[in-house]
Amino acid sequence: MNIALLGYGNMGKEIERLAAEKNIVVKKIFTIENNLRAMAINKETLKDVDVCIDFSVPTAVVENIKAVSSFGKNIVVGTTGWYDKMKDVEKIVEKNKIGFLYSPNFSLGMNIFFQILYSTSHIFDKFDCYDPAIHETHHRNKVDSPSGTALTLGQIVLSQIRRKNKMYQETAHKQLKSDELHISSTRVGNVVGQHHVLFDSEADSIELIHTAKNRAGFAMGALIAAQFLKGKKGIYTMKDVITSF
Numbered sequence: 408m409n410i411a412l413l414g415y416g417n418m419g420k421e422i423e424r425l426a427a428e429k430n431i432v433v434k435k436i437f438t439i440e441n442n443l444r445a446m447a448i449n450k451e452t453l454k455d456v457d458v459c460i461d462f463s464v465p466t467a468v469v470e471n472i473k474a475v476s477s478f479g480k481n482i483v484v485g486t487t488g489w490y491d492k493m494k495d496v497e498k499i500v501e502k503n504k505i506g507f508l509y510s511p512n513f514s515l516g517m518n519i520f521f522q523i524l525y526s527t528s529h530i531f532d533k534f535d536c537y538d539p540a541i542h543e544t545h546h547r548n549k550v551d552s553p554s555g556t557a558l559t560l561g562q563i564v565l566s567q568i569r570r571k572n573k574m575y576q577e578t579a580h581k582q583l584k585s586d587e588l589h590i591s592s593t594r595v596g597n598v599v600g601q602h603h604v605l606f607d608s609e610a611d612s613i614e615l616i617h618t619a620k621n622r623a624g625f626a627m628g629a630l631i632a633a634q635f636l637k638g639k640k641g642i643y644t645m646k647d648v649i650t651s652f
Contacts, residue, residue: 409462481637514617601617
């Protein structure tokens with residue numbers, strides 16, 4: 408199987424390093440510098456490529472998807488911070504009849520964490536003495552804040568705890584309303600990624616924590632997702648990959 412990498416930061420380099428373990432060949436690398444406004448993506452540069460993997464920047468994602476799909480190539484997107492353009496992307500995918508897979512987090516452990524939170528939040532919905540909150544910490548160079556993963560965790564909590572109706576994503580300079588779920592962020596140093604979900608009451612606190620030790624788990628998850636997507640059409644998420652085993 409052959410892939411192309413869109414974006415060549417730390418994640419792109421880790422994917423390239425691990426690709427051989429999955430018998431995957433990196434045929435082409437598009438960097439932010441050599442692929443401005445997706446101008447380097449064409450029939451020739453995507454020759455023999457089965458699936459593209461995008462870990463670029465939020466401002467480049469939609470143009471990359473548009474260009475890749477116009478040549479009939481499937482694409483896995485790990486970049487976050489562009490989900491407000493989801494409707495546009497869905498139209499692009501449908502028009503060009505390609506396979507598209509996106510996820511805020513490709514870590515196997517985090518996707519298990521998502522499922523744990525579904526079950527946990529459902530239980531806490533029955534006990535209104537517990538108030539949930541989410542905090543995430545990432546390296547100082549991360550572009551979006553809160554992380555796409557934190558927002559997904561927030562959506563899970565909102566879907567299960569009926570007394571919470573909306574996310575408050577800013578530093579709280581006010582008294583939060585009872586129906587607001589506070590999601591906060593820290594950007595510091597070289598932290599790969601840490602997500603905390605806290606359920607606090609007057610009597611005690613319960614905390615769920617996922618800590619990424621390195622980028623290898625994310626990179627391997629993206630490669631497994633690319634293998635899953637080969638030859639498929641339509642829109643998928645990492646949940647589809649996990650449940651396919």
